Every structure is written in C-alpha cells, then in structure tokens.
Amino acid sequence: MIPTPVVVDVRRGAIADLAGLLADQRISAAGRVAIAVGPRSGEALAAQVRPYLSEAEFFPVADGTVDAALDLASRVRGGSYDAIVGIGGGKVLDATKFAATRVGLPMVAVATNLAHDGIGSPVSILDNDAGRGSYGVAAPLAVVVDLDVVRRAPARSVRAGIGEVASNLSAIADWELAQEVHGEPLDGLAVALARTSAEAVLHHPGTLTDDDFLRVLAEGLVLSGVAMVVAGSTRPCSGACHEISHAIDLLFPDRSGAHGEQVGVGAAFASTLWDDPDGRARGELITRCLVRHGLPVDPAGLGFTWEEFTAAVARAPETRPGRFTILEHRDLDQAGVAAAVREFARQLRESREG
Structure with missing residues (x-):
C-alpha cells in the first residue's frame, strides 16, 4: 500500500x-x-x-x-x-x-x-x-x-517550482548511475512519476500566465512528492543538484535564495559532468527551460560569484553522506572542481553567443 x-x-x-x-x-x-x-x-x-x-x-x-x-x-x-x-x-x-x-x-x-x-x-x-x-x-x-x-503570489516564488521539477531529470540520472555502479535498488514507479512530472513541465509550451501551465506545474510538484513516498526517500527528486543547493545554504546562509532556483542551476551544472550524449542533451533541455521561464542559469543569477559557486560544488558531497551522484562518481579534487566550473561557464557563454 x-x-x-x-x-x-x-x-x-x-x-x-x-x-x-x-x-x-x-x-x-x-x-x-x-x-x-x-x-x-x-x-x-x-x-x-x-x-x-x-x-x-x-x-x-x-x-x-x-x-x-x-x-x-x-x-x-x-x-x-x-x-x-x-x-x-x-x-x-x-x-x-x-x-x-x-x-x-x-x-x-x-x-x-x-x-x-x-x-x-x-x-x-x-x-x-x-x-x-x-x-x-x-x-x-x-x-x-x-x-x-x-x-497572487510573487512570480519568483511560483517560477522557482519550475527549477525544482526540471531538476528531477538530473536526480534520476544520478539514481540510475548509483544502481549501475553500486547496485543501489531503484524503484521504477518512483522514477516514472518523477520523470513524467519533469517532462510535462519541460515540454509544455505555456508560461506562468497560463492556467494550463500552472496546473501542469502544480501536478508535477505533487507527483514529485508521491515519487518520494513510493521510493521511501528523496532519491527520485534529489541528486547532485540538491547537494549543491544544500551546500549553498550551508556556506552562505544569509544569502541563499529560492530553493528551486538553486537546484535548477545545480542541475544545469551537474549535467555538464557527464561525458555521454544523453547527459549533454539533458543539460541543454534543462537550461533552455530555465532561460525560457526567466530562471537563473548561472551563479550570477543566484547572486554568487563563480568562486563562491566553486566552493559550493566542492562542499556539496558532504551534505548528503551516503548518497551517490555524478559528483561522488567524478570524485573531483579542488582543482578538478574549479576546472569543471570553468567548463560550465564556457558552455554557457557559447550557448548565449550561439
């Protein structure tokens, strides 16, 4: 039951x-x-x-x-x-x-x-x-x-939910990686619920001014919660993206902002750590969604420098001991994290110039 x-x-x-x-x-x-x-x-x-x-x-x-x-x-x-x-x-x-x-x-x-x-x-x-x-x-x-x-709520507080749901794709990839590398049990129903909610929002043509889009977003957030109930943990909706957000909260408690905004940027960054076409496509899909709805896509949009974001990424694995994500898989040292963040910045620049 x-x-x-x-x-x-x-x-x-x-x-x-x-x-x-x-x-x-x-x-x-x-x-x-x-x-x-x-x-x-x-x-x-x-x-x-x-x-x-x-x-x-x-x-x-x-x-x-x-x-x-x-x-x-x-x-x-x-x-x-x-x-x-x-x-x-x-x-x-x-x-x-x-x-x-x-x-x-x-x-x-x-x-x-x-x-x-x-x-x-x-x-x-x-x-x-x-x-x-x-x-x-x-x-x-x-x-x-x-x-x-x-x-009637502030648009930013509603918009943040888009980043929350979109980040499900990043969290699911992390869970599948944990199963592949460590044999961690994966619940197919929880994955289906989390993925369905994310893709419904990512591919919906509407905006916050449309009732239909707001309904899809609300239902996506509810389905994400049910996915966690099914899984018995936050696994289907929380991976490297959330570890980065938690690290921001810990390092900069007086400056951390909307959770959904932070996990959106975290998901966009985490997707650049994968070296396969699916990972790159996932990152592009998430980033396009964030841009289209006016959410931050980089540390500056969150009010942080690239150096501060680098510090958060380096701290991120410590926030959820025992959780295996692409961050733990890559196991980057300080120099490796800095290089990965620079690559993320480069990809964003090229995307904007293109």
Whole structure:
C-alpha cells in the first residue's frame, strides 16, 4: 500500500470548496480542524475559509523553523481536532506536516505558491540551530491548489517550482548511475512519476500566465512528492543538484535564495559532468527551460560569484553522506572542481553567443 493523497484538487476557486472536500473525503465531517496559516497572507486566507468552517480554529505559524513547528504541535495537541490544514507557502506547509506527524493527525496541504515539491512530499525542510535540516514526516492526505491564490503570489516564488521539477531529470540520472555502479535498488514507479512530472513541465509550451501551465506545474510538484513516498526517500527528486543547493545554504546562509532556483542551476551544472550524449542533451533541455521561464542559469543569477559557486560544488558531497551522484562518481579534487566550473561557464557563454 502506498499512502498517496486521497484527493488532489488543482483549479480556480478550489479553496472555497475546502469544507466540502474535508466532509466528502471523511477527513472531518463537522469541519473540526486546526488550520495553520502564515504571517503574510494568512489572515486574508483565513477570512476566505472561515465562513465555510465555523468549527475550525486558526493558528499562525511564525516561520519555517523547528521551533515554530514544535510550537504548533504543542498548541494543537491541546484541542480535539480531526486533522490539521496548512494554508500557505513551503515554510507553513513544512511546519504543518511536521506538527501533524508529531501529534498523529492527518494533514491537508493548501498551497498558495508553487515554489517547491514539498506540497505533497513526505519531507519537511526546517531551519534549526545548525542551519537547515530535512525531516521525515507523513505525506499530506489531501492537496489543494487554488490557481486564483497562486496567481497572487510573487512570480519568483511560483517560477522557482519550475527549477525544482526540471531538476528531477538530473536526480534520476544520478539514481540510475548509483544502481549501475553500486547496485543501489531503484524503484521504477518512483522514477516514472518523477520523470513524467519533469517532462510535462519541460515540454509544455505555456508560461506562468497560463492556467494550463500552472496546473501542469502544480501536478508535477505533487507527483514529485508521491515519487518520494513510493521510493521511501528523496532519491527520485534529489541528486547532485540538491547537494549543491544544500551546500549553498550551508556556506552562505544569509544569502541563499529560492530553493528551486538553486537546484535548477545545480542541475544545469551537474549535467555538464557527464561525458555521454544523453547527459549533454539533458543539460541543454534543462537550461533552455530555465532561460525560457526567466530562471537563473548561472551563479550570477543566484547572486554568487563563480568562486563562491566553486566552493559550493566542492562542499556539496558532504551534505548528503551516503548518497551517490555524478559528483561522488567524478570524485573531483579542488582543482578538478574549479576546472569543471570553468567548463560550465564556457558552455554557457557559447550557448548565449550561439
């Protein structure tokens, strides 16, 4: 049995039907739920659902830290609720998933932007005293994406999700490499879900102004989360691309930016480390997608120098001990990393000039 969401509702006006979804799916017939909302648009969103959920109680979530998640769990534990509903961006949803798992309640994710694949994943990314950590949690029981609400989110936060989904191709290649070199078990269904979500976004002709593209992006992010549930790990969606992003977060915690942007650049770079035609084609496909949607394709677009990016690539393998990717396979020393980054820069220059 695979614990996938019982319902995925992606459309305009979906948030207005939240009460009906809870009742129809037997999550909470009376609407007795705890609703976690963020500090920015939380009150406005609460006002939208309060008329339909008079029995619900609302809990503000200060930020995406372990402390905030534990505080939410403590406050919810004192009540009698059928479920916890998280309404917000990635930080709110991750804190809510963590809290729901802590108190043993089902969680419903109502995403207000499409920045990353945490919408439906069994992982919470939370800040802690040591930086940022990944915590295994129960995946959401239901996922709601209201396209009207998503359209009101900052374009950058929605655009970042494109880099997140596109990077799946890089992560899958790393997983297949680990199977070939070390015999690591590979789950075909997880790969199929992650690859399908990536290719649907990479080949879609639309933009962020199109409802159809936003729907495909939202569904791709949800499918990525389900792929991780199937795999029992983040393997199908996290490889060298994510190691590089984690290294950026560790080395430059005050300057790291949108996760989806960082993994997009990480995937574009990692693809240049392969010496086969498939690797090069994969890199070109990812890079073209990033450029077409206005995402960064190089360190400068992320706000870093090439030297800082080189330092992040060198540090990247340390961020996920035991995970084998193209970075571990190449096993580059400092000089080798610097040469690989220079080659990446050269290829980008030639692509722009061409």
